[in-house]
Amino acid sequence: MKICACLRKWPVIILMLLAPSALWAGDLLMVRSQLSFSDTQSKIEEEINALGYFTSTPRRVDIDLVSAGFSNGTYSVIAYGKPDKIKALAENYPELTPFLPPQIVIFGERKESLLVAMSPLYLAEFFTQPELIETFKLWNRDLQIILENVRDAR
């Protein structure tokens, strides 16, 4: 591939600004589901439970928002976790508590839905205890499976 003029002229500044860093890569997991909002909500609960996690009742956060002028403010939050694990983490690592239990946000977008979650690996950059890293890796693997299954559901 030939190098375009812009890169020859501005190699240093632009490439410095864009230097690939771990900064944004994969910190956020986002997936589009072909199912409606409510079907996505039940599907995700099903997939979470299938991996042995418990789910909280989905919280609808959008109730006031429609009246505040949002069109299509369908949006809910599901928290999930394995009870013993969440309990133990909360007791032993108080600084992790603002991120417990992990959550997935669901938005209705036309006939489809969007799922957004923080990558558990993101936390590994701040909480470096080996036990936690292991947990984040496991959560990440499971969350990927959950999100991909919801994404592929028809």
Added chain:
Amino acid sequence: MGRPEVTSDRDEGSEGGRLYALHCSACHGNYGLGGVGIPLALDDFLESVTDRYIALTIRFGRPGRVMPPFPRLTGHEVLAITKYIRSLHWADEPQFSSEPVVGDPVAGRGLFAAFCAQCHGANGEGGQGTGVSFSRPRFKSILAPALNNAGFLASASDQIIKHSLIQGREGTPMRSVPALGLSEQDINDLVSYIRSFQNQLTKQVIIKRPADAVLLQQSPYSYQQTIENVKKAVADSDYSVVREQLLGEGIIDPDEGERKQYVIYFANLEMLSDGLGRDPRIGLFLPGKIVIAEYEGVVKVLTSNPKQYAALFNNMALNDFAEALYRTYRTILQAAVL
């Protein structure tokens, strides 16, 4: 404005199709029809850009403009995704010379203010919002991308920009510039003005990620008293407690013995509508959440640090909101332990 139709024989089963579904479709829609991100399956788009442009855009993303960089994809994977996007349209990759476009950026500046700024912003900063239907009512048309963006400027050659202006993007609000009555010299001037945005890049606010993911205060009060203090501090800051519960309620059995991690959720309408209006994904962190936890006899008040939100979502429209939320959290935390 209508959205584009799919007409070509795309191949979703291919490696590129699979990777696209995994990394891109959440924003650009299945089959590249657009959503949070602009549509990619447009004839005029694919006739205006090279594979190299697409590949570099994947690598660099658009810093601060939601589109993330993908530094962890291999070269092979980037190529596969590029091929898949190319397959959304029947025509071959266009070929452009690498000649820089010579024009007068000062003249271009005037033309930009007159013809382009209403959509792309006075300084090429792009339209406001993320395009999720939540923050952008769905009757609104496709968002104008930022042109003063390091990711865009590093990916687009002068000739790609010039060709994009001549061609326009049918199916989006972006019109062909000659159709506006502008000459080739005007177009060259516009291209050199857009190119000159590079000079300001180093002055741009770049999103920074803070060193700490949590804000924390130690409380001299008892666990119970600290909970009361937090609730009072929330009310004093003009927010309402919308929910309070033991951490993990609904997941951890209430009979599991005594636990000392309590969560207070708080909000007001302004906070919710401002945050979600800028980027609905901030819903991951709204309403506000404060944890009171006792650990080895010490009571702590904790929240996630809002200063990481803009970086997490790669959205500089969240900068002010996150800064304001940071100050709110600090005020509440400090008041609670005073």
